[in-house]
Amino acid sequence: MTTPTIRVQSGDFDLQTEVDALTEGHIDIGAVVSFVGLCRGEQGKLSALELEHYPGMAETEMRRIADLAIRRFSLIGATAIHRFGRIEPGQNIVLVIATAAHRQAAFDGANFIMDFLKTSAPFWKKEHAADGTAGEWIEAKDADDTARDKWRNL
Amino acid sequence: MKANLIYFAWVRERIGKMEEEIELPETVVTVGDLLSHLKGLGEEYETALEYPDVIRVAINQEHVEHDEKIAGAREIGIFPPMTGG
Numbered sequence: 653m654t655t656p657t658i659r660v661q662s663g664d665f666d667l668q669t670e671v672d673a674l675t676e677g678h679i680d681i682g683a684v685v686s687f688v689g690l691c692r693g694e695q696g697k698l699s700a701l702e703l704e705h706y707p708g709m710a711e712t713e714m715r716r717i718a719d720l721a722i723r724r725f726s727l728i729g730a731t732a733i734h735r736f737g738r739i740e741p742g743q744n745i746v747l748v749i750a751t752a753a754h755r756q757a758a759f760d761g762a763n764f765i766m767d768f769l770k771t772s773a774p775f776w777k778k779e780h781a782a783d784g785t786a787g788e789w790i791e792a793k794d795a796d797d798t799a800r801d802k803w804r805n806l
Numbered sequence: 807m808k809a810n811l812i813y814f815a816w817v818r819e820r821i822g823k824m825e826e827e828i829e830l831p832e833t834v835v836t837v838g839d840l841l842s843h844l845k846g847l848g849e850e851y852e853t854a855l856e857y858p859d860v861i862r863v864a865i866n867q868e869h870v871e872h873d874e875k876i877a878g879a880r881e882i883g884i885f886p887p888m889t890g891g
Contacts, residue, residue, distance in 0.1 A: 706864070770888070776888060
């Protein structure tokens with residue numbers, strides 16, 4: 653079975669480079685779906701996000717989730733990259749790519765990985781306000797749990 | 807037993823430590839027991855663990871429920887619900 657590419661890094665990633673790495677040398681891939689999550693400026697109220705993670709466990713959880721997706725949707729390849737540290741509005745936070753023979757598996761695979769990554773991978777976001785006030789930790793959303801739980805009923 | 811605890815996000819900030827090794831009484835058997843025990847260690851722990859139901863715990867870097875036994879744990883991570891992605 654295919655091994656996912658998993659990285660947790662402070663630096664940026666390049667979407668095309670990562671897509672090329674998954675598709676190079678393959679003639680069995682009919683679909684590539686990618687998702688890039690960016691830092692929103694929240695109408696000028698946010699100066700940056702600070703991403704904290706649990707080193708080691710973050711990679712392990714991302715790999716576990718990607719492996720589940722590969723098995724469940726018969727993905728040909730999968731990549732998940734998550735940044736940590738200070739990230740400013742407009743900058744990349746997370747990248748997920750799924751490749752498969754057909755589009756539905758690639759869409760579902762990327763969606764599944766993101767839904768589980770948000771609720772199970774040990775990352776936490778803290779907001780730094782543009783007016784310099786003390787940052788607040790972002791609260792987990794019930795909607796993210798609901799998005800994850802929908803995969804149990806399919 | 808001795809336990810290596812590691813804290814993240816607002817749990818870390820409220821307790822005021824990234825990690826610590828503590829000696830646990832024998833009455834502490836499960837993750838839930840551990841959280842109750844820690845709450846009694848001082849005001850900062852009380853504040854961090856005020857609502858234990860929302861606290862997530864990992865043993866040896868794997869998520870566990872609060873009824874999980876902690877015997878043999880090399881590392882116990884304690885943190886709020888995750889907000890990555």
